[in-house]
Every structure is written in C-alpha cells, then in structure tokens.
Amino acid sequence: MSLENANVREQTAINLRSMTEEDLGAASGLSKVLGWPHRLEDWDFMLRLGRGLVATLESGEIIGTIVWWSFGERHATVGLIIVNGAWQGHGIGTNMLTTVRRLLPGRSISLNATPAGQPLYEKLGFVPTGIVEQHQGNGVSSPIIALDAGQRLRPVVQYDLQDLIAFDSAATGMDRSALIEELVQNAKGVVIDTEEGIRGYSFCRRFGWGWLIGPVAAETAEQAKALISHWIGTYGGEFIRIDTPTSSALSGWLDEMGLIRVDVVNTMSTEPVVISENAPQYFALTSQALG
Incomplete structure (x- = not known):
C-alpha cells in the first residue's frame, strides 16, 4: 500500500450500524472471500436468531460484520466477525466487538476463535476454555x-x-x-x-x-x-x-x-x-x- 493510500484510509470515516436483511448479500460476499462455506440462506438463518452490526464506509460499502445471539439474561455467543482484508489493522474488529460487549452488559460472552482472531479476543478479555474440531x-x-x-x-x-x-x-x-x-x-x-x-x-x-x-x-x-x-x-x-x-x-x-x-x-x-x-x-x- 502506498503512503498516499494509507493516509486516505486513515481519514476515511467508518461507521457501525445494525445489520439488516438487505445487508446479507454483501455479508455473504465477505465470507466467501475468506473461503467460508456460508450460503445466503445460512446468513439469513443466523441473523433471524440474533442481531448484527455492519461496518460501512461513507459510500455505504460494507467492510465488516459481527453477529451475536443472546441466550437468556446471562449468556451470549458472538460470531461471523469479518473485516475486509484491505481494511484490517484499522481497529474495526476491536470497535465492533467492544460495541457488542457494551450491548450485552452482565452476560458471559463466548466465541470460537480462528488463530488470526485470537490475539484480538485475548486483548479484549476473552480466555480460552476449550477446543472445537x-x-x-x-x-x-x-x-x-x-x-x-x-x-x-x-x-x-x-x-x-x-x-x-x-x-x-x-x-x-x-x-x-x-x-x-x-x-x-x-x-x-x-x-x-x-x-x-x-x-x-x-x-x-x-x-x-x-x-x-x-x-x-x-x-x-x-x-x-x-x-x-x-x-x-x-x-x-x-x-x-x-x-x-x-x-x-x-x-x-x-x-x-x-x-x-x-x-x-x-x-x-x-x-x-x-x-x-x-x-x-x-x-x-x-x-x-x-x-
């Protein structure tokens, strides 16, 4: 990335808003870039059961996603945390997860972490509790x-x-x-x-x-x-x-x-x-x- 492009990105406003059904096509596209198998129908299933946020540029382009599910008054799980590769390193993942934690006060929150995401989650207070195969x-x-x-x-x-x-x-x-x-x-x-x-x-x-x-x-x-x-x-x-x-x-x-x-x-x-x-x-x- 050139210095000029880096400066442009530092100055670009990135907003968070609620995920809607209309966002699922863009969200599915982000997961496909990662090689995830999720179909549009799978995203719809997930969002129907929970709530989500998308990170957007001023143009409206979606560059990040996060979805969470509240289970009773004490527990929640978080997943589908994605940041467009071109925008990683700008604190977007941290901002999304910190926002979700504020929206879930008093709850124990669990997630399944890829190796790439684990350092971020550790910084935000998540500790390993098991392994999924x-x-x-x-x-x-x-x-x-x-x-x-x-x-x-x-x-x-x-x-x-x-x-x-x-x-x-x-x-x-x-x-x-x-x-x-x-x-x-x-x-x-x-x-x-x-x-x-x-x-x-x-x-x-x-x-x-x-x-x-x-x-x-x-x-x-x-x-x-x-x-x-x-x-x-x-x-x-x-x-x-x-x-x-x-x-x-x-x-x-x-x-x-x-x-x-x-x-x-x-x-x-x-x-x-x-x-x-x-x-x-x-x-x-x-x-x-x-x-």
Missing part, C-alpha cells in the same frame, strides 16, 4: 449403534419442544429456547426416547456445501454416536460437516466414519459457562458461530 467429508460408514434396553430413536415432533429446551439448557448451561424452537420447525431432528423422557437429541440441516449435523446432546458417548450415525446413514455419500468439542472424545470415531478432522478453533469466553455435574454432555455445536 471441525470434521467433514462424504460419510462412508454408518454402523448401527445399539441403544440400551428401553431406549429408541425416533423423529422430533412439535410436542417435544419444551422437553428439548430443558435438555439443551442442562447440556449447555444456557437458555436457547428460540434456537431450539427454530430447529424443531425448520431442521430435521431425532431424539432418544424412553418411558422417563428424552435422553438425547440431534439435528441436521442444510448448510454450506451440504449437510451440518448439530447440535447434538446426550447422556453418553454411545448415545451420541447413535444420534450422529443416523444422519451419516441418511446422507451418506453427500457432504456432511460436524463441529465437536474435544471433550466429546469423538474425533477418532468420526475419522473412521469418513468425516475427517480438517481444522480446529479455540473456544473463548469472558466467563466460563457453569454446567451441572450430572448434566447431559454437549457433543456437537449448532455451528461454530452459534456454539
């Missing part, structure tokens, strides 16, 4: 995972909504009622059902280049494998993605299923979310952005 591929193996006696796998129905919200809240420590309601209405889902109630759930929906499995929560790893294997069997041969915390210990099994680990990101938080000792385990994210 991205697995993807054309699932080639989906063995039938036997469930314990009295447990059966069945499709999600509207009647399950309140039980799913309660199970998800126990597994994540957050009130994600609106997210679970959206998934029940617009994604495919299965539960592990018993006479005593639901003991696990998983959802699958269109995302990016194919299908995304998640979220997944269950009481045991074998239950989680049964829930995930169902979708691999359903969409085997098509592109499938799943993002799992390393604490799930599913990485090796997913590799064997044909969903190979291709990337890792660090989960970071301003304050760790507290999970009850005997709570169900969270085995796969809704997405890296949503958590």
